[in-house]
Amino acid sequence: MFENKNVDLPAFLLSVYQHFELSYSRFYKMDNLSKLGWLTSEILLKDSFEKENYQPEDIGLILSNANSSLDSDQKYLKSVDDIPSPALFVYTLPNIMIGEICIRNNFKGEDAFFVAEHFDAGFTAQYVGGLLNNNVIKACICGWVDVLNDEYKSALFLVEKDEKPGSILFNAHNMNRAFDNDININKKVDANVFIAGVGAITAIGNNVAECLAAFECGRAGMGDITHMATIHKHQVPVAEVKMTNQELAIRAGISSDISRTTLLSLIAAKEALDDAGIPNLASLRTGFVSANTVGGMDNSEAFFVEFLKDNNKGKLKNVYDHECGSVTEAVADRLGITDYMTTISTACSSSANAIFYGARLIRNGILDVVVAGGTDALTKFTLNGFNTLMILDKEFCKPFDEHRQGLNLGEGAGYIVLVSEKVAKTLGKPLYAKLSGYNNSNDAYHQTASSPDGTGSYLAMRRALVKAGLTTTAIDYINLHGTGTPNNDSAEGTAIKRLFENNFPPMSSTKSFTGHTLGASGGIEAVFSVLAIKHGIIYPNLRFETPMQELPFTPETKFLKGQKIRHVMSNSFGFGGNCTSLVFSEI
Amino acid sequence: MKTYIRAASCISPQNTFEETGLLNEVVEYTGTRLKAIEPDYKAFIDPKLIRRMSHIIKMGVAAAQDCLNKSGIEMPGAIITGTAYGCLEDTISFLTRIIEMQEEMLPPTAFIQSTHNTVAAQIALMLKCHGYNNTFVHKGMSFENALIDAIMLINEGEANNILVGGTDEMTDASFTILTRLGLYKRQPISNLALFADESKGSIGGEGAAFFLLSDEFSADNLAELTGVKTFYKPKDNEAIEQQINAFLSANALKIEDIDLVITGKNGDIKNDAVYQQLSNSLFAGKILANYKHLCGEYPTSSSFALWLAANCIKNGEVPDTVVKENVQPKKILVYNHYQNIYHSLTLVTAC
Numbered sequence: 009m010f011e012n013k014n015v016d017l018p019a020f021l022l023s024v025y026q027h028f029e030l031s032y033s034r035f036y037k038m039d040n041l042s043k044l045g046w047l048t049s050e051i052l053l054k055d056s057f058e059k060e061n062y063q064p065e066d067i068g069l070i071l072s073n074a075n076s077s078l079d080s081d082q083k084y085l086k087s088v089d090d091i092p093s094p095a096l097f098v099y100t101l102p103n104i105m106i107g108e109i110c111i112r113n114n115f116k117g118e119d120a121f122f123v124a125e126h127f128d129a130g131f132t133a134q135y136v137g138g139l140l141n142n143n144v145i146k147a148c149i150c151g152w153v154d155v156l157n158d159e160y161k162s163a164l165f166l167v168e169k170d171e172k173p174g175s176i177l178f179n180a181h182n183m184n185r186a187f188d189n190d191i192n193i194n195k196k197v198d199a200n201v202f203i204a205g206v207g208a209i210t211a212i213g214n215n216v217a218e219c220l221a222a223f224e225c226g227r228a229g230m231g232d233i234t235h236m237a238t239i240h241k242h243q244v245p246v247a248e249v250k251m252t253n254q255e256l257a258i259r260a261g262i263s264s265d266i267s268r269t270t271l272l273s274l275i276a277a278k279e280a281l282d283d284a285g286i287p288n289l290a291s292l293r294t295g296f297v298s299a300n301t302v303g304g305m306d307n308s309e310a311f312f313v314e315f316l317k318d319n320n321k322g323k324l325k326n327v328y329d330h331e332c333g334s335v336t337e338a339v340a341d342r343l344g345i346t347d348y349m350t351t352i353s354t355a356c357s358s359s360a361n362a363i364f365y366g367a368r369l370i371r372n373g374i375l376d377v378v379v380a381g382g383t384d385a386l387t388k389f390t391l392n393g394f395n396t397l398m399i400l401d402k403e404f405c406k407p408f409d410e411h412r413q414g415l416n417l418g419e420g421a422g423y424i425v426l427v428s429e430k431v432a433k434t435l436g437k438p439l440y441a442k443l444s445g446y447n448n449s450n451d452a453y454h455q456t457a458s459s460p461d462g463t464g465s466y467l468a469m470r471r472a473l474v475k476a477g478l479t480t481t482a483i484d485y486i487n488l489h490g491t492g493t494p495n496n497d498s499a500e501g502t503a504i505k506r507l508f509e510n511n512f513p514p515m516s517s518t519k520s521f522t523g524h525t526l527g528a529s530g531g532i533e534a535v536f537s538v539l540a541i542k543h544g545i546i547y548p549n550l551r552f553e554t555p556m557q558e559l560p561f562t563p564e565t566k567f568l569k570g571q572k573i574r575h576v577m578s579n580s581f582g583f584g585g586n587c588t589s590l591v592f593s594e595i
Numbered sequence: 596m597k598t599y600i601r602a603a604s605c606i607s608p609q610n611t612f613e614e615t616g617l618l619n620e621v622v623e624y625t626g627t628r629l630k631a632i633e634p635d636y637k638a639f640i641d642p643k644l645i646r647r648m649s650h651i652i653k654m655g656v657a658a659a660q661d662c663l664n665k666s667g668i669e670m671p672g673a674i675i676t677g678t679a680y681g682c683l684e685d686t687i688s689f690l691t692r693i694i695e696m697q698e699e700m701l702p703p704t705a706f707i708q709s710t711h712n713t714v715a716a717q718i719a720l721m722l723k724c725h726g727y728n729n730t731f732v733h734k735g736m737s738f739e740n741a742l743i744d745a746i747m748l749i750n751e752g753e754a755n756n757i758l759v760g761g762t763d764e765m766t767d768a769s770f771t772i773l774t775r776l777g778l779y780k781r782q783p784i785s786n787l788a789l790f791a792d793e794s795k796g797s798i799g800g801e802g803a804a805f806f807l808l809s810d811e812f813s814a815d816n817l818a819e820l821t822g823v824k825t826f827y828k829p830k831d832n833e834a835i836e837q838q839i840n841a842f843l844s845a846n847a848l849k850i851e852d853i854d855l856v857i858t859g860k861n862g863d864i865k866n867d868a869v870y871q872q873l874s875n876s877l878f879a880g881k882i883l884a885n886y887k888h889l890c891g892e893y894p895t896s897s898s899f900a901l902w903l904a905a906n907c908i909k910n911g912e913v914p915d916t917v918v919k920e921n922v923q924p925k926k927i928l929v930y931n932h933y934q935n936i937y938h939s940l941t942l943v944t945a946c
Contacts, residue, residue: 130811181596181810182752239698301710303732312690319771327772331679332711333734337936346827350740351733353681353711361729365744372747389686392693393706450674450719450728456707467725583707584716586728 017160021047028054032112039080039099040160042108045071045153048162049109052149057166059113068117068145069106070136071164073154076123077102105153117145127152127163127187129180137178140169152187163187171474201367202432202595203440205284205425206535207276207381210522211247211418214259215279216535223547224567228521230404230416235268238388244400246386247418247523266338267304267329268419272528273339273383276421281343281379284425287434292376295348297366298336298423299358299382301527304329305389335383348375353527355582356489357448358382360530360590363424364446370428377431381423381531390526391417397456405492405524407517408501408563410554415491418523422532440538444575444593445476451585457495462503464587465489469507469577472589480508482575483591485546487533488563489579490517491524500579501559512561514568516549530580530588537576537592544571596750599816599946601809602666604658605902606631607802607890608786612661617906618914621889624786627779628770628799629891640721647704648717649684651764654803655714656721659758663722666807667815672754673727674715675744677737677761679894680769681711687768714762714803727754735933737761738895739941742808742823749810760805761898765891770799778892780862789862789888797861800891804898806905812946818908820901821942822846828936832869835938836877839930842940850877854924855913857900859931860885861892869932884918897939900929904943 012023021043025035030050038046053059059067077100084096098104103121110119118139124131136150151164163186167178176182206216211229213219222229229247233240249256249272256271257264260278264271277296286292307326315322329338336351348369352362359382366380384390394400394417401414424440432439449471451464458465473480489500504512518536519525525532536547549563578590605611608629609622622632631654636645639657648656655676663669689705710716712730719728727748731740738761745757773779780796789798808820824842829835843849856878858870874883890899904927907913911923929941 177752177754179752179755179810181749181755185752309690309693312687313694315768315772316691316694319768320775324772324776328776331734332681332732333679333737336733348825349733349827350731350736352729353732354715354728354730355710355712365729368747368751372750374743374747388693388698389690389706392698392701393689393703393709396701396703396706448727448729450716450725452719452723452725455713455716455720464725582712583710584712584728585719586712586716 017155017158034108037095038108039096041077041079041102041153041155042099042105044155044160044162045105046108046112048153048164049149052164052166053113062147064114064116066117066146067115068139068148069109069115069119070132070148070150071106072122072124072127072132072152073102074123074125075154075156079155079157109149129183129187133178133180133183136167140167171471175474199371200429200442201370201426202442203424203538204286204427204432204435205280206440206538207279207283208420208422208532208535209249209272209276210420210525210532211249212521214249214251220539222521226548226550226567228404228550229418230523236386236388238391240391240395244402245404245416247416248386249419262342265325267335268306268385269300269304269383270335270338272385272419272421273298273335274342276381276383277339277343277379277423280423280425285435285437286377286427286431289377292431293347294345294377295366295369295375296336296340296343296345297350297352297362297378297380298339299352299362299527299531300332300335300384301353301355301358302384302387302389303332303335305387306385309388343379345379354586355584356524356526357530357580357582357586357588358527359422360534360578360580360588361448363530363534363590364443366426367443367446370426376428378426379423380426381421381534382528383421384419384525384527386417386419399493401492404551405520406551407488407490407492407520407549408497408556409552410556412492412494412497414493415519416523418525420522420525420528420532422528422535424534424538439595441541441592442595443590445472445478445591446589447471447475448586448588451587453585456583458499458581460499460502462499464585465500465579465581466503466507468587468589469503469579472577472591476591476593478575478591481511483513483577484571484573485513485540485576486515487537487576487578488515488517489581490519492519496581497556498558500581501556505559514546514564516547516563518547520550533578533580534590537578540576541573541592541594544573545569546571596810598746598749598820599809599812600818600820600905601668601807601813601816602662603804603806603817603902603905604662604665605802605804605899606634606654606658607899608632608800609889611902617910618889618916621787621916626783627774628765629786631802649682649708651682651684651762652708652714652717654764655760655762656717658803658805659718659760662758662805662807668756668807670722670724671726671756671758671807673745673748673757674718674724675729675741675757675759676715677731677741677895678711678714678763679732679734679737680763681732682709682713683764683766683769685709687766718758735894735937736825736939738898739823739825739939742820745808746823749808755810757808758805759808760803761895762803763801763893763895765799765801765893773799786888790860790885792862793864795864797863797866797887797892800887800893800896802890802899804902806901816946817905818943819946821944824940826938829938832872835869835873838938839877839940846942848926853881853926853928855884855922855927856881857884857886857904857927857929859887861887866935869935882918882920882922884913886917894933897929897931897941900931901941901943904929908943908945
């Protein structure tokens, strides 16, 4: 930010030139319009543009203003009465300014100058967007530079096809905000959302402390199926929560005939909310954003056995809460949350999407506090579903191992409590971390399989970093999606290889402890991710033996304490090509 | 930041898809279940894929593609769907096989397509759209949540053009179960006489309505989506009135400014008591329209109401199959509630 008020335009332009320590002999020859445009371009490009990534022909300039070169035209006309000035004459075309910028930078791409009454962001977005989309150019400086007597304004935008840290979407809306000096243009992007509480129940622990203890002693949660009657018992291991429905119900303080999915959700969500200890919660706008994949399917299975024999049979109570939303509603009611609730279901990325949707509700000023995460209980429906896909490992899973055979299904629930900056200030205890980046991108390749190069995973990770304003070197730990299926780990690994190049942070799949908890996994792993920051932990990837041939890195196999963990990336990918990455950062 | 409805497409129990004028002729059904009128899907979906797709996937994908065609936008920046029940046909089919085949020799297709985000995923796959893709599954609020998500994305500058849809399908099993749960009437009824009959239960429906929401003004836009609000379990009618007034004033409006209110009356005597009371208080003197006699009751039926409202504003008239009064609406309020638990307000205005 440089200010120099109460001076005329030539003095102002010179002071800008000097402030930025520019040295360019042509500057002194230019007219005011060219100086203004050229200076703006220098400031715009000095830190943010990697010119060497482009060919000169790939960089274009599309500018506009209302007065063309009228300012210099008038000066030239005045000079005509006396001695016509050739120096002024050459600047009586507005596109000379474009030439000045091109000469300085050796830009040779498409250029144009439009004269319009007002800055037309819609037109600019469309015109420049068209050039980029049709690959006429790959980068563009566009905007508005206008001078007439004492009135002047210059606003230039650097548009590139690839996202960079801190870049925002190129559209009319954002251009208008920048043009109108909206200093809040990045405010929403920058408004912090903090994690104030965590809660989890998984096969390795009935609360957060028990889960952490299991990590430290390397105790995985897989074993034989005990809670379901199925022909797959003793055939495939699963990672069950080590409590029966009756025990869960006592702990949750509700009836045990409700879905196990609801019981798990309530216990973990309540732990998170209690942990946050938000004073005057009732006076705040609070939401519950929860994810799951099959709702009350465990009870629906019981209903359908009777219903299929006779459509008038089957206990209606068992099917009443079949919908995914019923699980959320039942838990919200018991937590006393009424301001907002919703359920997200995007397969195995569901609760990662729930978390960043919750953060966006806070950033958009709709809510102050959001309990966000997800839940899923083991059901015959999902067990048989994954079995038909032939991606269940008959042994304990081996994520990111060359000889991995598939995933182990798990169950559980995990929630974090997200709070606005304002609420964060009222808390009497330290915050865990902040959610600094997030993205959902679609692989658009196949309903269940990931693309070989992990396009969706790559885009989600890269865009989440962009959102966080971070580069790959800032990430100190990746909590992998790492299901243990040949397809996922290969696609995810390939995407990491491409994004992180030769700078691979420690990474591991905590699914080697908890199994794949489907709609709960993003929530559970978000809890583990923020705990990694708070306690300086890196979790081990169990049973890893042989590096994958195609990958130049291996997962961390030891429990590490006392690490400096600034930023953690957590990946969750699901059916339907649904890929989500979250970035948590230390405060 | 304004959100505009660039285009809308709707598959429903009425002739809404291959439009022959806006609801000029209403299809009459006798019974308690209205089934969507299915178009010739071949014009919208690769015939090789149609065979494998369930009813809801076909409806959703075709409505989405038709909506994009109408909007002139080939590639949306985001795809968001709302569905309370998700892919019921595939879910029930897989569940039935598990039980009947005793967990052996199961084909995977039904499971693969049973996930709730299948419609949004199939649209992304068809378009090769790598952008944001989300699915809300919260009962009678699923579609409204999708709209709220889209409005936030536009407000954040994350996307310019967003494809948003509400989809739900009815299957024989779900119709039987929901009838047993008391949602639908016990006696057959004509949908055209739905509001004349004062009894318990409504009529079941289904459908898919998609919208292309844009941040860009265009003379071709159908309408502006001015605001969406949801509220949960209001304690009485006074609380509902407070919510409606607060919503209107947040949009710098009063109830007097509203030209038409589309309500979610569904023929169930208890359900409709809420609207009945409002028609004597806050909505007194307002022109009131119904829509569930046309599409039936289902949790994402508000997407049908939004389709209707946007088209009424664009056409500058309301079909007389919906209201008898002559009105050229500039501002339409859609007020719907689902089982008096989930209430939603949607404000649609002329651009």
